[in-house]
Amino acid sequence: MTQHPERPVVFIGGPFKGAVDPATGILSHELRGRYRRLIGLYEENGWEVLNAHREEGWGQSMVPAATCTARDFYWMETCDLFVAFPGNPASPGTHVEIGWASAMGRPMILLLEEEGGHAALVTGLGEVAPTTRYLTYRPHPDFLQSLVQATADLGSRMGTKWPPLAVLANVR
Template sequence: MKILLGTPITGILNDKSKKRCLERKKFICEFINVLRSQGHEVFCAIEIEKFGEKIAPGEICTQRDFEAMKKCDVYVAFPNDSYGCAVELGWASAFGKPIFLAINNAFGVKTPLYEGLGMIDTAQIKNYSSQLDFPQLDDKELMESLNEFLNNI
């Protein structure tokens, strides 16, 4: 299955705390590896942009990510404080892509439209609690929900 993974980019890269940046990068890399070990193809912009080493300008990344959305089978997002994920959620909804939206209770739901996505047949919202931006990979409830979602597509 082709998964487009949405994560914050600018907020991660602009954070002055190297420790938080490394924690976020570690989660994203490990999460991608888990998905790939299950046989999924994963497109993730922050990975493609080498976690800030090769930032693409808007005219390139927007078209690249839009094309990736058209080709993917499912959109999985940890939107946290990301405006980019909000744009991608719009694209995914418009294309009728199945959406798995993981919301960190520390950030909350940024807009009623996120909450409303659960009313769309192809979307599932799963809340988790973490002082970090992302959950721990041993968050069995979240990972089981994601795997069940992916298996039912």
């Protein structure tokens, strides 16, 4: 596994193309907020963040299928941690990325929506991919502290030297 102890790399994934509002051509304010909070948490703590949503202007600068597939596969090969919303309804692209992460042995934190309805092969993945952790996503400031703890626990389990995360005032 790739490890970048001084500046670890997190790949943040989740529903994108199917979540873009056809009227505006961008993700809703609520979805952008989810991703911005996660990006901010890791970046403010010195991590490098890979994220297609931001990279593609929240939907305004979509790249062709071959480009995003090659890019996301490369990101998965080089990241230290994969954090993703599988989606509800399910995001086909994110489910492919979850498969890549498990096949490559990448540590991952899957963020499940409170209403449930997630695929059994996602919620049961921890049985065959022991570096998988689950958190229920809540749009509440305390959620970020749960993500900090899950990241630390997973890093410790993996024997990594990731710098500690802290929830800073500007990423709430």
